[in-house]
Amino acid sequence: MENTTDTQTKILVVDDERDIRSLFEMKFRREIRKGELSFSFAFSGEEALDYMEGHASEVVLILSDINMPGMSGIELLKRIRLDHPSPNPKVMMVTAYNDDDYYHQAFQNGANDFLTKPIDFSKLKEKLQSL
């Protein structure tokens, strides 16, 4: 887990695939260079919760995979909503399965948005701009 930059819009990306970090840093290189966005990465739900303990006030958006070993993305979402009522970060769930069950579970537990893999980055950028 690493905090890349320290700007106003901080996004925590949670995924058990470590290459997600390179991908996000490449895709958002311009935004990172300009200082518009900063990313932090956690590779499990447990790591994400640890990170949130010290950075809850900085994180504007959590982008979390659902299907992770150990704590799943849905579990993480529940904990975030429970442990961090204020400030309450926006949570966007991501999954490789375009599945109604996951979709409903995510929204029932307080997710703000839902994306399926492979991530459509242009759509993600639009969503980020609307934040």
Place this chain on the structure above:
Amino acid sequence: MEFAYFLLVLFFVQYIRKTMYTKETYPRWDRILVYCRFMAIFLLCAPWVFDCERVFSWLWHAFMLVFVVVLYTRKEFKSVRSLMMSILPLIVIGIAGDVASLISKEFYQKYDEYFDMFKVFFVIWVVAMWYQNRRQQKQLANERQQRIEEEKQNQLMKARKAELEILVAERTEEINRQKEELVTALDHLKTTQVQLVQSEKMASLGELTAGIAHEIQNPLNFVNNFAEVNTELIEELKEEQEKDAPDHELVEEILRDLADNMSKMVHHGKRADSIVKGMLMHSRTGSGEKENVDVNALADEYMRLAYHGLRAKDKSFNATLEKDFQNEIMKARVMPQDFGRVLLNIFNNAFYAVAQRTKSEGDGYRPTVWLSSKLNNGAVEIRIKDNGMGIPDSARAKIFEPFFTTKPTGQGTGLGLSLSYDIICNGHGGTLEVESKKGEFTEFTVRVPAG
């Protein structure tokens, strides 16, 4: 003396007819014997009618001699030959007495008592001989009877033997028919066994389908995403190069990123490739050739496949996967298809067990599957442990038996662990052991020769 002759003739005629069944066997001689009896009666009674006692006495001697000699010489009366011989001394002494009285009455009168004594003695001798002969006859009759019985027995045995031979032939035919049926049944069983093994493979592959989809989807996503990124980077590079004063540092950075992304694409492409190959390998029959394989990578891959396979079926399911490898790469000499099948079976069971316990215990229970490997005395030791339902003592001894399963009907073939045991112990000369405590954990330890 004449009366003694008379009694002897009557007695012997009766005796011969009775013992030799002459009426049936020798009817002609039977008639002669009857005439002899009449002759004896005549000779006994005649002296009362005709007053010539001496003549009849000589006729008696002659008659007795003829009677004895004829019966003695005829082969039909062989059995009474000794009896006839025994009468001869009596006849001789009778003749001798008559001759003596004819020659010298004084001499005869003087020795009359001796003659009588001899006559009595010879009569007793005849009776003794008759008794002896009777015993012999009885013995012979017994022997004959015995032979007849034996013959009957032989006949019975022959008949029984013939019956038995027929029975044996029938049974042999039946056994041959049953043997042919058994051979056919065995062929069917062998075919069924092959089909069962194949269906077990397919069943465990079915468990994997969703896991495979997930595991392929992820690297493919990376390949696609990094390819997009590279397209953008190339555009950016072109833009930068078209500038009058390109930023060389930025160009260098873009080129470096391009190279990094390419290597990531290759890595994820290979990852997807290895999963597809693994899946195909699992469904195929192995070549039987052992290879040096990194069992850490193999076990890690199958653990993820089994995990995602179960997650795809039961979205509420989750588990922590813990790995502890003594060395990053652990080479073992195994048949990859078969060995992978064993690992997959154990992982499927482990995730099934923790999923079951999650259902029964709910919150507060942290389902975990541990995978570890280490070198131990020239063998690679892989331990797969779960904190699931555990195996009851009653089932532990049977888990490696074919068709034994505790899963509900339709959820397990009951062949997974028995095939695994066979693959590890017989196919690899390794060991497969299980330790478990009901309600706490199950740990499988696989040992195979190191590569």
